[in-house]
Amino acid sequence: MDGISGEKRLATNLRTLHIIEIMGRSEHAMTATEINDTLGLPKQTVHRLCATLEKEGFLIREVNGKRYSPSVRLKKLATGILYSSRGDLARHQVLKSIASQIKETVNLVVPEDDGMMYLDRVEADWPLRIQLPVGSNVPFHCTASGKAFMATLSPIRRRSIVRNMELKQLTSNTYTDAELFLSELNRTSHQGYAIDNEEFIDGMVAVAVPIVDDNGRYCASLAFHAPAQRISIDKAISYREILTEGAERLAETLYS
Numbered sequence: 001m002d003g004i005s006g007e008k009r010l011a012t013n014l015r016t017l018h019i020i021e022i023m024g025r026s027e028h029a030m031t032a033t034e035i036n037d038t039l040g041l042p043k044q045t046v047h048r049l050c051a052t053l054e055k056e057g058f059l060i061r062e063v064n065g066k067r068y069s070p071s072v073r074l075k076k077l078a079t080g081i082l083y084s085s086r087g088d089l090a091r092h093q094v095l096k097s098i099a100s101q102i103k104e105t106v107n108l109v110v111p112e113d114d115g116m117m118y119l120d121r122v123e124a125d126w127p128l129r130i131q132l133p134v135g136s137n138v139p140f141h142c143t144a145s146g147k148a149f150m151a152t153l154s155p156i157r158r159r160s161i162v163r164n165m166e167l168k169q170l171t172s173n174t175y176t177d178a179e180l181f182l183s184e185l186n187r188t189s190h191q192g193y194a195i196d197n198e199e200f201i202d203g204m205v206a207v208a209v210p211i212v213d214d215n216g217r218y219c220a221s222l223a224f225h226a227p228a229q230r231i232s233i234d235k236a237i238s239y240r241e242i243l244t245e246g247a248e249r250l251a252e253t254l255y256s
Contacts, residue, residue: 015041016049020058028157029067072113090253095122098246102239104226108250109145109208112137116145116221124226138200141167141181142174144208145221147194151185152210152218158185173199193240196225197233205233207240211247222247 022035036046050068053059059068091108099106099122108120118136140146141162150158159182167176175181188194196206208223222243226236 015039015045016053019046019049019053023059023068023070029062029069031066032068035068091250092120092122094246094249094253095120097249098122098222098224098242099124101242102224104224104231106222106224106246107145108211109138109221109223110219111140111146111149115139116143116149119220139168139170141165142170142196142199143223144194144196144206144225145223147185147188147196148208148210148221148223149218151188151194152212155186158182170200171198171202173197175199193237193243194221195233195237198228203228205231205236207236207243209240209243209247211250213251219251222250 018039019035022038023030032047032050033043035050036043039046041049050059054061054068057071057073060071061068095106095108103124105124106122107118109116110119111117115137116139118134118138121134138146140150150161153161162178162182162185165178167174167178167181169176175184192209194208196204196208198204200206204225205228206223206225208221210218211220211222213219224236224239224243
């Protein structure tokens with residue numbers, strides 16, 4: 001035994017979970033003091049808990065060494081919980097309903113550190129279709145799902161990320177200029193949906209909308225894509241209301 005009673009160990013574990021919860025609700029990196037504004041613990045205690053979470057790989061410190069942010073390990077844990085939640089079946093049924101209306105492949109996509117990851121999808125019945133299976137990772141800057149996510153960030157954070165991002169050219173339509181891409185994200189934020197007009201793959205168009213929780217925070221992107229030979233970008237955009245309604249239904253399943 002390490003001398004710590006079961007009750008004290010439980011209290012420590014709950015405090016640790018509270019820190020993770022606070023970090024999950026925050027849209028920016030936080031100092032231990034800012035975290036403690038909600039917890040109200042002794043200063044030494046919250047610093048010790050944050051240091052433990054950092055040591056175990058759940059939090060990382062930013063360059064200045066004062067602020068913590070969720071690590072890749074913690075983000076993957078959150079994605080895994082989301083994927084295995086009881087709402088899994090209901091979520092897939094919503095995707096099937098949307099796909100039956102649009103008659104194209106529909107995707108649920110979440111952000112990771114290096115791009116967007118396909119969490120769930122329903123394939124179109126067409127023989128001509130673009131295969132991007134569950135688990136695929138695609139770039140932020142040239143996909144509708146990535147733009148839908150980035151457009152929900154604050155303008156300051158958006159600019160900071162884009163200025164440090166490699167805007168790799170994948171097609172002739174890919175945004176490779178940071179200022180032009182920021183303007184595109186600004187348009188996306190105002191119109192409430194994102195497009196991929198053959199920016200990721202030649203001959204593919206896509207539209208995406210953000211899925212948000214009750215507090216208006218981004219959770220995931222709902223997107224569909226199709227060959228440009230079958231559907232124009234204008235036709236694709238005309239389905240945005242179906243996506244928006246679907247996103248509202250999906251938001252109800254993600255935390256059920």
